[in-house]
Amino acid sequence: MTVPNSISIEEVISELKLVLDKKNILTEYEERFCYAYDATAIGDELYLPDVVVLPENTEQVAQIMKIANKYKVPVITRGAGTNLCGGCITLKNGIVIHTSKLNKILSIDKENLTCVVEAGAVVEKLQQEVEELGLFYPPDPSNLKVSTIGGSVALSSSGPRCFKYGGTKDYVLGLEVVTAKGEIINVGGNTVKNVTGYNLSQLFVGSEGTLGIVTKVTLKLVPLPESKQVMLVFFDSIDDAAMAVTDIISHKITPSTLDLMDQKTMDTVEQFHPTGLPTHYDAALVIEVDGIADTISVQAKQIEEICYKNNSKDVRIAKDKKEADEIWFARRSAFGAVARMKPNVITEDAVVPRDKIPQMVKAIRKIAEKYNLTVCTMGHAGDGNLHPNFSLDLRDHDEHERLEKAVEELFDAAIELGGTLSGEHGIGMSKARFMNKVASEEVLEYMRLIKNSFDPNNILNPGKILIK
Numbered sequence: 321m322t323v324p325n326s327i328s329i330e331e332v333i334s335e336l337k338l339v340l341d342k343k344n345i346l347t348e349y350e351e352r353f354c355y356a357y358d359a360t361a362i363g364d365e366l367y368l369p370d371v372v373v374l375p376e377n378t379e380q381v382a383q384i385m386k387i388a389n390k391y392k393v394p395v396i397t398r399g400a401g402t403n404l405c406g407g408c409i410t411l412k413n414g415i416v417i418h419t420s421k422l423n424k425i426l427s428i429d430k431e432n433l434t435c436v437v438e439a440g441a442v443v444e445k446l447q448q449e450v451e452e453l454g455l456f457y458p459p460d461p462s463n464l465k466v467s468t469i470g471g472s473v474a475l476s477s478s479g480p481r482c483f484k485y486g487g488t489k490d491y492v493l494g495l496e497v498v499t500a501k502g503e504i505i506n507v508g509g510n511t512v513k514n515v516t517g518y519n520l521s522q523l524f525v526g527s528e529g530t531l532g533i534v535t536k537v538t539l540k541l542v543p544l545p546e547s548k549q550v551m552l553v554f555f556d557s558i559d560d561a562a563m564a565v566t567d568i569i570s571h572k573i574t575p576s577t578l579d580l581m582d583q584k585t586m587d588t589v590e591q592f593h594p595t596g597l598p599t600h601y602d603a604a605l606v607i608e609v610d611g612i613a614d615t616i617s618v619q620a621k622q623i624e625e626i627c628y629k630n631n632s633k634d635v636r637i638a639k640d641k642k643e644a645d646e647i648w649f650a651r652r653s654a655f656g657a658v659a660r661m662k663p664n665v666i667t668e669d670a671v672v673p674r675d676k677i678p679q680m681v682k683a684i685r686k687i688a689e690k691y692n693l694t695v696c697t698m699g700h701a702g703d704g705n706l707h708p709n710f711s712l713d714l715r716d717h718d719e720h721e722r723l724e725k726a727v728e729e730l731f732d733a734a735i736e737l738g739g740t741l742s743g744e745h746g747i748g749m750s751k752a753r754f755m756n757k758v759a760s761e762e763v764l765e766y767m768r769l770i771k772n773s774f775d776p777n778n779i780l781n782p783g784k785i786l787i788k
């Protein structure tokens with residue numbers, strides 16, 4: 321606990337009680353225990369917060385920050401807690417701010433194609449509401465049923481549709497943020513164009529709760545595509561799948577999704593939920609095109625031809641919604657299927673230039689073999705973003721040690737191929753130790769200066785992104 325010696329957490333809690341309703345302050349061990357984890361597999365360590373608070377408005381968040389800053393208590397903001405980088409883990413105890421009661425969709429502007437939402441609003445709920453009005457919010461992290469807009473902004477989440485539409489960062493126009501000192505500031509705005517001074521809204525995007533607490537977000541929307549068509553394409557070799565991806569793009573087709581699953585992933589998904597998915601192919605692509613109905617059927621046909629030209633053995637175009645849902649089920653259930661194999665699954669998030677995907681997949685396989693680990697690789701082939709999922713038992717210390725070595729080698733391989741540490745899952749605590757592999761000491765020092773100017777007492781999510 322990092323509260324200065326002369327002060328006890330009881331003093332902090334008694335001040336919090338002046339700001340928040342009793343029901344919104346959780347202090348019991350069992351309650352705090354639920355917040356000692358996020359979706360990151362962390363072994364048997366227990367990172368228990370001192371207190372969890374559930375503010376109901378921005379003013380309360382500001383008051384909480386004033387108290388935290390006065391006592392120099394760490395504050396960790398938590399949306400749905402589904403991140404995979406230890407972003408919500410309380411390395412130094414402290415206060416967890418859970419945004420679940422800041423969950424309103426405040427306005428949807430049909431004329432200007434924008435909306436304003438509170439940080440705890442769930443991504444899928446926003447998508448459903450805007451789609452009812454014929455509008456579209458494309459960023460689609462696979463767990464959008466639960467993940468929050470605030471968490472998505474803090475990680476700049478994206479998903480299968482990123483290839484065509486971009487990720488969360490491309491939709492953030494403005495933010496309301498509570499600073500470490502407890503000020504409420506507004507950065508960016510509500511216009512699509514805005515080059516007024518430093519781009520502070522984009523500085524908060526991807527900052528993982530280390531620079532400020534996002535309380536409201538103004539997002540850009542786009543018109544809902546009229547129609548879509550999904551297809552599943554199988555290849556005997558990952559190189560052919562990668563060549564097909566390049567060929568599709570060079571034909572000036574921009575699918576909304578160009579995702580990849582390797583053989584082990586398909587095998588695991590089929591064992592989890594049999595749907596007749598062939599398990600002997602080396603790789604499969606999930607490809608979706610969207611837009612005007614006539615255009616997409618032409619594009620689907622073109623893609624089919626391109627895939628066969630690149631040695632595909634089987635191209636399946638979904639004939640109806642049931643078949644489309646089955647294809648998406650196979651893709652979306654991959655993580656859950658892998659998670660069933662052993663007690664833990666570590667999902668990594670390497671990104672490489674698109675044309676280096678085959679080399680990266682091969683490197684992942686080689687590393688897993690070297691360290692005798694089970695790995696299923698999937699990812700967004702169009703973006704060069706791969707998710708190797710290691711399935712293991714972290715209680716087995718030998719296996720855990722082998723994993724640590726494998727992960728480091730995996731990132732070394734990605735960096736050597738011109739890639740980097742994260743495409744969409746962030747750095748958090750898991751990858752902070754690798755930051756010096758991709759950023760020079762000068763760059764790290766500028767990052768520290770930015771952190772220090774927003775958070776001089778280092779109370780906002782300390783120990784994440786930058787180790788010191």
Ligand SMILES: Cc1cc2nc3c(=O)[nH]c(=O)nc-3n(C[C@H](O)[C@H](O)[C@H](O)COP(=O)(O)OP(=O)(O)OC[C@H]3O[C@@H](n4cnc5c(N)ncnc54)[C@H](O)[C@@H]3O)c2cc1C
Pocket residue numbers: 358359396397398399400401402403404406407408419439440460461462463466467468469470471472474475476477478479480528529530532533534535655744745781
């Ligand atoms: C099964 C599964 C599938 C996933 N698929 C994808 C995917 O396809 N694409 C992808 O990008 N990610 C994916 N993720 C990772 C992650 O779940 C998403 O990025 C998600 O958007 C995070 O939202 P959250 O509400 O759970 O954030 P949390 O996990 O609660 O928080 C994430 C980070 O943001 C900070 N934070 C949260 N809210 C705020 C706020 N209001 N202000 C400031 N900081 C804040 C936290 O401190 C933490 O550092 C997946 C995770 C799982 C478990």
